[in-house]
Amino acid sequence: MILASAPFPSVVLTLAAAAAYAVPAAGAARLSDRAARIALxxxxxxHAMVLAWGLLSEPPRFGFAPALSVTAWLVLTVYAVEQQMFPKLEARWALAGLGSAAVLLALVFPGSELPVTASAWLPLHWALGIASYGLFAAAVIHAWLMTRAERSIRHAADAQAGLPLLTLERLTFRFATAGFILLSATLLAGLLFSESLYGHGRPARLDHKMVFSILSWLVFAFLLLGRARFGWRGRKAVRVLYTGSLLLLLAYAGSRFVLEVVLKRPA
Structure with missing residues (x-):
């Protein structure tokens, strides 16, 4: 935990972002749609300013909490775009709460300094990995909405509320497919060019991060194959998606959490 060393402007921006997110998260039932949208x-x-400050500061830092913060910001970006196409998409309060928690977590655990021996291509490699995190997180959010829509149908709730079930299912698998493509590219780059990315003496090794990443890749491949060949849908597909996403979360964020927080040493 390096909260005391955070620059004052970063602290102010973080608290302001968390407070703005908290408005639609805590007051969803009392706010007008326009007020909640403006606050979000x-x-x-x-939140974007906080991320830019952390990555462009001297020296730049990164870790499990900033990775989760970037992921939350990407999910909110996807939501903002989708809202223009699907106004009935209802996840504002949950995503606002996610954004508030993620930005505060990154303030408390800002991560470690990036290695000076790393290649200039390392940020691109990380960007691919974090983008895959964001896409799978978006898939998980849509899967949760899909499960909620199924429950509403079983209880004969208002059929006009929220997006249609088939639309949510289609969006879920589109995000999962895009995330799988980026995850594949990230793993391939890490396996083939690890020494170039991280500097001399850092060849690819079968550590916890690599093991969980490969396991998550296999689970997602299993999911997409099952969807294409056997038409998997509903609860079975959602359970497999959740399993793969949990393994992916453990791959980077989980391993870095153990190193930074439990063992208190840089990755």
């Missing part, structure tokens, strides 16, 4: 947009913008 303000939180998203301030």
């Amino acid at each position: 947009l303000l939180g998203w913008f301030l």
